[in-house]
Amino acid sequence: MTVVGDVESRGGRRGSLRIAVAQPVCVALDPVANAHAHADLVRRAAARLVVFPEMSLTGYELQAPALDLADASWRPLVQACGEAGSVALVGAPVADGTGEFIATVAVTGEGVQVAYRKAWPGGEERARFGCGPGATVLQVDGWRIGLGICRDTGVSEHVEATAALGVDLFAAGLADVPEDLAVQRERAGRIARACGAPVAFASFAGPTGRGYERTAGASAVYSGEGTVLAGCGPGTGEVATAVLG
Numbered sequence: 001m002t003v004v005g006d007v008e009s010r011g012g013r014r015g016s017l018r019i020a021v022a023q024p025v026c027v028a029l030d031p032v033a034n035a036h037a038h039a040d041l042v043r044r045a046a047a048r049l050v051v052f053p054e055m056s057l058t059g060y061e062l063q064a065p066a067l068d069l070a071d072a073s074w075r076p077l078v079q080a081c082g083e084a085g086s087v088a089l090v091g092a093p094v095a096d097g098t099g100e101f102i103a104t105v106a107v108t109g110e111g112v113q114v115a116y117r118k119a120w121p122g123g124e125e126r127a128r129f130g131c132g133p134g135a136t137v138l139q140v141d142g143w144r145i146g147l148g149i150c151r152d153t154g155v156s157e158h159v160e161a162t163a164a165l166g167v168d169l170f171a172a173g174l175a176d177v178p179e180d181l182a183v184q185r186e187r188a189g190r191i192a193r194a195c196g197a198p199v200a201f202a203s204f205a206g207p208t209g210r211g212y213e214r215t216a217g218a219s220a221v222y223s224g225e226g227t228v229l230a231g232c233g234p235g236t237g238e239v240a241t242a243v244l245g
Contacts, residue, residue: 039080082109189226
């Protein structure tokens with residue numbers, strides 16, 4: 001479990017959480033440009049937690065080099081998170097001693113760390129990327145946040161294992177085509193009911209490569225009953241925010 005924030009500062013009790021889902025403009029294979037776009041959306045959102053799409057820092061480009069967490073390209077985003085007091089959940093390819101993974105990277109003003117690795121890569125992804133260890137919790141200010149990436153959200157085993165961890169929120173980055181928008185919404189409702197908790201889906205908008213010249217957008221925060229609390233349209237540069245709790 002990754003912990004961000006000081007639970008003791010809240011007297012050990014969970015307060016409200018301002019959350020945003022964001023649809024950055026993406027320049028394929030240009031993490032520096034994309035980090036600046038992410039930083040702009042973090043500042044605009046003014047939220048404690050900002051969720052970005054799958055592989056948002058490189059675009060959904062399966063040949064993108066794994067990103068070094070110590071690389072200077074992260075600095076604009078680290079700075080923005082520090083200024084806004086935000087935790088950004090960013091999509092990126094990463095590597096460790098065991099292989100390469102599609103990951104969710106947690107960025108704060110203090111730095112960068114891998115929070116989750118995609119457990120159920122599919123299709124062409126499996127030729128390069130390994131399977132992450134499965135359901136996990138990211139704790140932010142006492143909120144227990146279950147994580148997934150795109151295909152994970154449609155795998156009942158992953159949803160059930162995450163729900164069993166007793167999460168207060170499920171957050172995932174997606175890369176979907178517009179024709180899959182109904183599936184995206186159905187999965188959000190199913191996860192909300194399984195976890196008994198709100199769901200945040202950040203879905204790519206605009207082109208992002210690898211056959212995704214058109215993407216669904218429609219990022220949203222859903223209630224624990226699966227209704228939309230706040231949502232984006234199909235355009236890039238959009239942010240939607242909600243206050244939970």
